[in-house]
Amino acid sequence: MKHQQRCPGLTILFLLIFSFVRAQNNNIQVPEEVMQKVYNEVKTPYKYGLVMVPPDDGKKLDCPTIFKKGKSWYMTYIVYDGRGYETWLAKSSNLLRWKTLGKILSFADTPGWDANQKAGYNALQDMHWGGNYQLQQYDNKYWMSYLGGNTTGYEAGRLSIGMAWTDKDPAVAHEWQRTGSPVLKSTDADARWYDNGTLFKSSVIWDASKKTGHPFVMYYNARGDSANPGKAAERISMAVSDNMVDWKRYGTSPVIDHHAGISGDAIIQKIDDCYVMFYFGAFWKERKKYAAFNRFACSYDLVNWTDWTGEDLVKPSEPYDETYAHKSFVIKYKGIVYHFYCAVNSKEQRGIAVATSADKGKSNITFSK
8 A cells, every 4th residue: 555645844834824823813812811800900999089070060071081291190181062072181190189271172263174173182192001101202293183073062063083283292281283184084085884974082002013004003983874874883993194194094894893882982001912992882782771881802913802791890880970981091000090981970960080999088079069
């Protein structure tokens, strides 16, 4: 009987290819034990309470972004007053007591694509967990992406994403410059099925390793096509850039999609070799007890995300957040995790609250009666 000749070279090549593919596949899905480790690291069971509230009932606060400069902490946040969104700046020495400094993106008195909506979110922040949380400069400028529109009202009209910048101190309240036109629109020629309705909040990181082939990565939530566009799901998607001004969509699918309600407002932190996306969910079909709540997902490559399926990080539980507890910004400082979020009560009063990993007492700040 004649024996077949073996080809050890091909066998070794096959094994190498198989090992490479298996390693790549393993890197796409974050293991359950890692997800649990992340949850244990970031959970904040102690609600301190409200840290910022509107000066009067005609305004609502939303979307905190926290950064550090020198020995002080700073918060950019947005204010809705009936006309639309403006972006403001506040300062703190301890992350719990905040003082308003002034506006940084204001309404325009002249017509323009963003005349009545300017909701800004700091970009290019150091994203290492427990790091310095400073804003990084590119091209000798500090950057901010923002939601813009010219229709008055709450998230009214067709909203787009713009870029703003300053070469001045970001810790001082002053008007930031804007690039003049949107960098992403739902009417762009390359708009996808999931973002051809309207765009919402964005968050931009600096990925020096260029995992996507580009240094700057934007995560944004958008509403897309549907049999009933007004009720289409809101999903988290990606865009990339080489210069912070010219952006293009990345991929052909959302990175987070619950097929109903809202998945939005992604903020990225890096814990060890794992990227953690803090985001909020709202009005999901499978979740009926709470309207809005904060979650997270993890990734090794910034593209493929494993969704956490356990307990919410923050959910309604107090009179000041009994309607919505959502829109995260999470940091770790001196061993304590601070989870800032937007709190909405039954009167639709909207302010900024914080939950912590250690008991920091209770805030004495309340909404106006």
